[in-house]
Amino acid sequence: MKSRSARNRLSGRWLIAALPYLWLIAFFFLPFLIVLKISLSQTVIAQPPYTPTLDLAAGWAGLKAFLEGLSFSTYGLLAQDDIYLLSYLKSLQIAALSTLVLIAIGLPIAYGMARAPSRAQPILLVAVILPFWTSFLIRVYAWINILQRDGLLNDALRALGLIEEPVAWLASDTAVYIGIIYSYLPFMVLPLYANFQKLDESLLEAAADLGCPRWKTFFLVTLPLVMPGIAAGALLCFIPIIGEFVIPDLLGSSRTLMIGQTLWTEFFANRDWPVASAIAVVLLALLVVPIAFYENVHSRQIEGR
Amino acid sequence: MGRRFSSFNLVSVTLGIAFLYLPIVILVIYSFNASRLVTVWGGWSLRWYAALLDDGALQEAAANSLLIALASATAATVLGTLAALTLTRLGRFRGRLPFAAMLYAPLVMPEVITGLSLLLFFVAINLDRGFLTITIAHTTLTLCFVAVVVQSRLASFDRALEEAAMDLGCPPLRTFLTVTVPIIAPAIAAGFLLAFSLSLDDLVIASFTTGPGATTLPIRIYSDVRLGVKPEINAVCTIFVAVIALVVIAASILTRRAERRQQVSAY
Numbered sequence: 001m002k003s004r005s006a007r008n009r010l011s012g013r014w015l016i017a018a019l020p021y022l023w024l025i026a027f028f029f030l031p032f033l034i035v036l037k038i039s040l041s042q043t044v045i046a047q048p049p050y051t052p053t054l055d056l057a058a059g060w061a062g063l064k065a066f067l068e069g070l071s072f073s074t075y076g077l078l079a080q081d082d083i084y085l086l087s088y089l090k091s092l093q094i095a096a097l098s099t100l101v102l103i104a105i106g107l108p109i110a111y112g113m114a115r116a117p118s119r120a121q122p123i124l125l126v127a128v129i130l131p132f133w134t135s136f137l138i139r140v141y142a143w144i145n146i147l148q149r150d151g152l153l154n155d156a157l158r159a160l161g162l163i164e165e166p167v168a169w170l171a172s173d174t175a176v177y178i179g180i181i182y183s184y185l186p187f188m189v190l191p192l193y194a195n196f197q198k199l200d201e202s203l204l205e206a207a208a209d210l211g212c213p214r215w216k217t218f219f220l221v222t223l224p225l226v227m228p229g230i231a232a233g234a235l236l237c238f239i240p241i242i243g244e245f246v247i248p249d250l251l252g253s254s255r256t257l258m259i260g261q262t263l264w265t266e267f268f269a270n271r272d273w274p275v276a277s278a279i280a281v282v283l284l285a286l287l288v289v290p291i292a293f294y295e296n297v298h299s300r301q302i303e304g305r
Numbered sequence: 306m307g308r309r310f311s312s313f314n315l316v317s318v319t320l321g322i323a324f325l326y327l328p329i330v331i332l333v334i335y336s337f338n339a340s341r342l343v344t345v346w347g348g349w350s351l352r353w354y355a356a357l358l359d360d361g362a363l364q365e366a367a368a369n370s371l372l373i374a375l376a377s378a379t380a381a382t383v384l385g386t387l388a389a390l391t392l393t394r395l396g397r398f399r400g401r402l403p404f405a406a407m408l409y410a411p412l413v414m415p416e417v418i419t420g421l422s423l424l425l426f427f428v429a430i431n432l433d434r435g436f437l438t439i440t441i442a443h444t445t446l447t448l449c450f451v452a453v454v455v456q457s458r459l460a461s462f463d464r465a466l467e468e469a470a471m472d473l474g475c476p477p478l479r480t481f482l483t484v485t486v487p488i489i490a491p492a493i494a495a496g497f498l499l500a501f502s503l504s505l506d507d508l509v510i511a512s513f514t515t516g517p518g519a520t521t522l523p524i525r526i527y528s529d530v531r532l533g534v535k536p537e538i539n540a541v542c543t544i545f546v547a548v549i550a551l552v553v554i555a556a557s558i559l560t561r562r563a564e565r566r567q568q569v570s571a572y
Contacts (some may be wrong), residue, residue, distance in 0.1 A: 023444075
């Protein structure tokens with residue numbers, strides 16, 4: 001009797017795991033194998049626009065012909081043309097610099113929120129989460145209104161007498177940085193806030209009692225204690241910013257070409273599926289280490305709760 | 306408690322919130338602008354909202370988006386809750402690590418990679434692109450967000466309640482339905498809403514996996530925005546923002562009320 005219910009429970013448990021497990025294998029893992037496969041193929045004008053295709057009906061011979069058709073030539077193409085290397089570097093540069101700015105802006109905001117009167121905190125939290133739920137696209141679009149040539153920023157600066165002629169803010173690196181920092185700020189503030197809130201205040205009081213000035217306490221006591229939050233926030237911003245498409249496409253110019261745009265153009269405009277796939281594989285290879293690091297930080301935070 | 310809000314903290318929080326909200330507030334104000342020139346203020350008017358009523362294609366795109374968001378958020382809620390249970394209740398089974406890796410990766414994975422890989426997969430298995438493919442793609446993207454939200458609720462959950470029910474002879478499934486589900490219900494609801502709004506908002510993955518007749522609202526807005534700012538888009542965006550704000554505020558009030566009720570019944 002008892003063993004039967006135990007066995008029932010065991011099979012029930014496996015049913016719980018099986019559904020999401022199979023879903024992720026089918027729609028997350030398998031698609032990556034296909035990207036890898038197509039990155040080893042060549043472009044042809046056909047439907048689908050690449051060769052070789054695996055002909056399962058031909059059996060063993062089909063598989064052999066398929067494997068012989070694969071090659072690394074697409075990757076050679078990526079190495080030859082500067083545009084790919086330049087867009088990878090541009091993406092890295094923009095992601096690294098905007099992550100640093102995000103940490104610098106996010107720290108005082110999150111610190112201030114955690115030090116706010118406890119009745120105000122839930123309201124502040126909703127206030128930061130709300131834009132995160134609001135459409136990404138709309139938030140980027142809102143900046144076009146502000147940054148365009150006869151937009152509000154130029155009007156305001158002219159009214160203040162700071163500039164004479166309107167400045168072309170759009171289609172520049174500055175616009176891309178503004179858009180990225182604006183869009184990703186909640187991703188930085190939320191993990192930082194969670195860490196500041198968990199902070200044991202008696203440690204800060206101890207430092208103050210021993211005569212440590214406030215700014216020194218911040219750097220010597222507070223900052224090391226919120227390091228996990230900084231790491232989580234930085235990775236949560238850095239990794240997706242590298243592959244960002246919408247922001248540089250709407251606010252940037254051809255000189256701010258990031259790798260997400262290059263992939264998009266190869267796929268949609270040039271219909272070059274093997275090159276788009278090879279770009280994705282290289283990008284993923286670059287991101288494997290930060291993603292693994294992020295998952296480590298993330299699962300430690302969830303389990304340490 | 307009774308902490309004072311130091312001036313430095315007050316200033317940094319105020320500036321931060323102002324930075325987050327100013328662009329959206331400007332967008333909302335300009336959606337009521339009577340002038341066709343988006344940069345010239347011509348007085349208050351509802352004409353761009355009226356213009357939306359005549360735009361059949363836009364309404365169809367909005368309907369598509371809502372339908373896809375509803376379907377994918379429902380599927381993601383079921384799968385994400387099961388995934389959260391798997392991670393918190395099955396212990397350290399073999400295959401847990403690859404499962405957790407696959408589950409969390411979409412949280413940070415660049416959307417162009419996810420979109421491209423799903424599209425190539427759909428082409429490889431010969432699945433016609435349209436509603437179904439966008440729904441599958443959005444389910445895959447959003448189920449991890451649901452799992453994270455539900456998992457944090459499950460982690461802070463008093464297991465003694467479940468054990469008490471089982472000790473009193475309640476079968477596992479019934480324990481789950483009558484004890485566990487009511488307690489994690491606010492997290493499940495929050496996960497559903499998050500999945501819904503993420504799906505409604507997604508442009509990149511939808512662009513890859515869409516097909517004829519399945520234009521979503523972000524795809525439509527994006528193709529308009531590329532041609533420049535138009536007052537009608539300000540109006541669409543304002544409606545979009547208002548709906549999401551109402552949903553989030555309602556959800557946070559509901560969650561807080563549910564938490565308070567639980568605290569009361571616990572004592």
